Amino acid sequence: MAKRGDKQAPNESAGFRMRSWNPRVWSGMTVSGLFGMLVRRRFAISPKRWSMVLILAPLSVMNSCLRLIQILVYGRRIKRTEIEHDPLFIIGHWRSGTTLLHELMVRDPRHTYPDTYHCFAPNHFLVSRRLIAWWLRLLMPPRRPMDAMQIAWENPQEDEFALCCMGVPSPYLQFAFPNDREAYQPYLDMEDVPPEMVARWKKAFVWFLKCVTLQEPKRVVLKSPPHTCRIKILLELFPNAQFVHIVRDPYEVFPSMIKTWRRLSEDQHVQVPRFEGIEDHVLDTFEHMYEVFEQTRDLIDPSRFCEVRYEDLTKDPVGQVRLIYDRLGLEEFEKVLPELEKYAAKKAGYKKDRYQLSPDLRDRITKQWHLFIQKYDYGQSPDAS
Numbered sequence: 001m002a003k004r005g006d007k008q009a010p011n012e013s014a015g016f017r018m019r020s021w022n023p024r025v026w027s028g029m030t031v032s033g034l035f036g037m038l039v040r041r042r043f044a045i046s047p048k049r050w051s052m053v054l055i056l057a058p059l060s061v062m063n064s065c066l067r068l069i070q071i072l073v074y075g076r077r078i079k080r081t082e083i084e085h086d087p088l089f090i091i092g093h094w095r096s097g098t099t100l101l102h103e104l105m106v107r108d109p110r111h112t113y114p115d116t117y118h119c120f121a122p123n124h125f126l127v128s129r130r131l132i133a134w135w136l137r138l139l140m141p142p143r144r145p146m147d148a149m150q151i152a153w154e155n156p157q158e159d160e161f162a163l164c165c166m167g168v169p170s171p172y173l174q175f176a177f178p179n180d181r182e183a184y185q186p187y188l189d190m191e192d193v194p195p196e197m198v199a200r201w202k203k204a205f206v207w208f209l210k211c212v213t214l215q216e217p218k219r220v221v222l223k224s225p226p227h228t229c230r231i232k233i234l235l236e237l238f239p240n241a242q243f244v245h246i247v248r249d250p251y252e253v254f255p256s257m258i259k260t261w262r263r264l265s266e267d268q269h270v271q272v273p274r275f276e277g278i279e280d281h282v283l284d285t286f287e288h289m290y291e292v293f294e295q296t297r298d299l300i301d302p303s304r305f306c307e308v309r310y311e312d313l314t315k316d317p318v319g320q321v322r323l324i325y326d327r328l329g330l331e332e333f334e335k336v337l338p339e340l341e342k343y344a345a346k347k348a349g350y351k352k353d354r355y356q357l358s359p360d361l362r363d364r365i366t367k368q369w370h371l372f373i374q375k376y377d378y379g380q381s382p383d384a385s
Contacts, residue, residue, distance in 0.1 A: 024268050025164055026056050026176060028120045030067055033167025034060040038270075041177045046272040053270055063165075066124035074126050074214070081210040083220070086238035088328075090223035091293075092246040093286055095256040097310035100347070101246050102156045102223040104313075104321050107339040108330075112218040114162060114208070117153040122162035122208050126215060159208065160224040168204045169197055171226055178265035178273035181281055188285070189229040189292045202237060229292035231299055242328050243300055247376045248310035250286070250369050251362065255355035257282050279361070283368045290372050304328065309376075314352075317344045 026034060034056055038045070045053055090105065092098050106113045118125050164170045169187040174180070186192045190201065212220055227234060234241055258278060265273040297305070306327040313320045318340050325333040357365070366373065373379055 023120065024052070024056070025120065025161055025172070026268070026270075027059050028063060028122065028165035029056070029060050030064040030123055030165075030167060031060045032064070033165060036167055037173060037176060041180060041183075041271075044177060044180070045270045048272065049270045063121070063123050066121075066128050070124045070127045074211075078126075078207065078210050078214060081214045081217075083206075083209055083213055083238075084217075085219035086240040086242070087209065087220045087222050088242045088244065089227055089234060090221065090244050090246065091228040092225060092248075093228065093253060093257075093289060094225045095253050095260060096225075096248040097246050097313055098223045098225060099156075100310075100317070101244065101308070101313060102221065104317055104340060104343065105221050105244070105324075106156055107343055108336045109339075110218055111221045112212065112216040113156045113221045114159050114212050115154050116157040118208075118212060119157040119159060119161040120165060122165050122211070126211055156221075156223070158224045159205075159222050160226055162208050163201070163204060166204045166208065168201045169193055175264045175268040177271045178269055179271055179276070185285075185288075188226055188289070190233055191292070198233070202233065206237060225289075229289045229296070231293070231296040235299055240304070242304040243306070244324055244328075245297075245305070245307045246310055246313065247307065247372075249378050250365055250372060251357060251378070252355065253286070254282060254361070254365050255357060256353065257286075259353070279364075283364065286372075287368055290369075294371075294375075317347070 026037075029037070038053070088105065088111075090098050090102050102113070105111065117129060121128055160170055160172055164172050169184075169190070171184045171188045173187070174184040177183070190198055193201075209220055228245070231243075261278060261282065262273075262275060265275070306324050308320050308324065318337070321336075321340055322333055324330070325336075366379070
């Protein structure tokens with residue numbers, strides 16, 4: 001059975017650059033979302049990027065009009081839509097293998113998921129997909145900039161991008177203003193965000209999931225690294241949600257994350273990035289994410305929680321997914337097996353990037369992430385002192 005998002009390409013990230021007219025994350029924002037973002041940062045736009053803003057402005061008007069049409073056509077149906085099965089959340093730090101795991105878990109025809117078009121046009125995809133998605137294929141870059149994995153509108157995507165385009169708080173707004181990263185850190189775990197903003201976030205998130213469910217009424221499988229430290233909020237919305245947590249060697253995660261943050265900032269910015277303190281930012285964000293995660297993971301019923309290692313997943317993807325099904329009590333794995341084997345065979349030729357860490361950086365990772373390294377057995381960590 002063919003599924004959305006079956007495409008792949010070898011890793012050819014070296015030298016790959018987005019074209020100047022490729023769609024950006026902000027292309028799906030409404031007027032209030034786009035100008036709300038710009039006003040909050042006092043229009044600190046670099047002169048070279050005003051041309052992109054002048055393109056985004058009329059797109060935001062179009063998005064607002066299409067959103068109004070969707071509300072008029074589907075508003076009542078969206079409100080009445082029931083999310084019968086609480087979602088399955090794939091969590092873990094960026095570059096830990098969440099994308100690979102997401103793509104494996106959605107091989108199951110009983111599952112649905114937000115795809116790239118959903119997440120880049122969250123305000124109106126129910127009415128616009130047939131109208132404009134086909135010609136947007138001409139603008140879609142062929143590969144992800146951070147690792148050259150092939151992308152398409154039908155590929156599974158992070159719901160965090162949808163929240164960005166809906167104008168609600170998100171740490172991903174830092175890609176637009178990369179020199180003001182700290183302004184967006186509270187949006188990571190939402191702990192220090194005003195209650196009214198949290199309520200707005202919840203409302204937008206549920207509305208988006210209802211739209212996805214209305215289009216395909218199945219259990220939704222989601223993946224978004226920021227959800228790793230939002231367990232409390234997610235369980236308030238979906239008490240019976242299930243979670244699959246994936247971890248990866250932190251000495252691989254760190255350089256891959258530096259590359260990802262730089263590339264996304266380069267491609268998505270309206271403010272030319274200086275990359276000052278980027279290493280500290282990645283170290284601190286990882287540490288904070290796992291501090292919050294370890295404090296809240298016990299809120300999840302053990303029968304609804306499973307952990308896997310990226311290294312095991314890449315060696316035996318089918319076996320690891322079978323393990324997830326067993327631990328979470330997901331049924332009829334054998335019916336999913338042919339699609340999993342088919343997908344795993346396609347991914348077999350993918351080559352990961354290789355990184356060399358300086359001794360100083362390796363020491364910094366070891367010292368600052370020592371609790372994670374010890375807990376998940378990724379090497380000998382020094383004493384915390």
